[in-house]
Each structure stands twice: as structure tokens, then as C-alpha cells.
Amino acid sequence: MGNTPAEQSKSWKQSIKAPLSFSLVMAIIAGVIATIAGTGGTDNPWRLDIGLVAFGVTFVACLLVISVMTMAGKENPEDLGTGSGVNKSSITPDSKPKNQH
Secondary structure, eight states: OOOSHHHHSOOTTTSSHHHHHHHHHHHHHHHHHHHHHHHOSTTSOOOHHHHHHHHHHHHHHHHHHHHHHHHHOOOOOGGGGSSOOSSOOSSSTTSOOTTOO
């Protein structure tokens, strides 16, 4: 694994390791908190069922949110920083640009 040029050129940002790691950490935290909160005190037995459900839901939800945010974000094209722009002059913002018909 990782021997092809396509896999070698992926950065940490494009890799699946970062979203999986973040989702795993968040799921562990949610699972521990749900297990402790669901137990209801030291006299009661551990409620691992509640913790496992919270772990699973948090893992999937975090992974889904990160995936959607990753797909929505994209780099700007290089040509956006060049050119004359539309209505670039702030002296007369209400006047029409000369190149419009």
C-alpha cells in the first residue's frame, strides 16, 4: 500500500486517516461520558450498552460531517486573483462597467 504515485502524492489533508482519527477520538469521548452518565452512580453496574450506542452514533455522525465539509470545500482557481474584475473601482460603484452592453 502507498506504492503508487497517486497514493504517495496524497497529503494528510486528503488522506482518510485524519477524519477517521478525529471521529474515533470523539466517539471514545462520547462513549465514556455516556457510559458514566448512564450508570447513575457507583452502586449501579456499568451501562456499556448506552456507551456503545453513543460511540457508534458519534463515530458515524462525525465521519459524515467531516466528509460533507471536505467535499464542500475546494481550492480557488488560480485565475481568480488576476484580471480587472467587475466594478473594481470604488469611486463610482453605481456606474456600469465599460465592457457591458
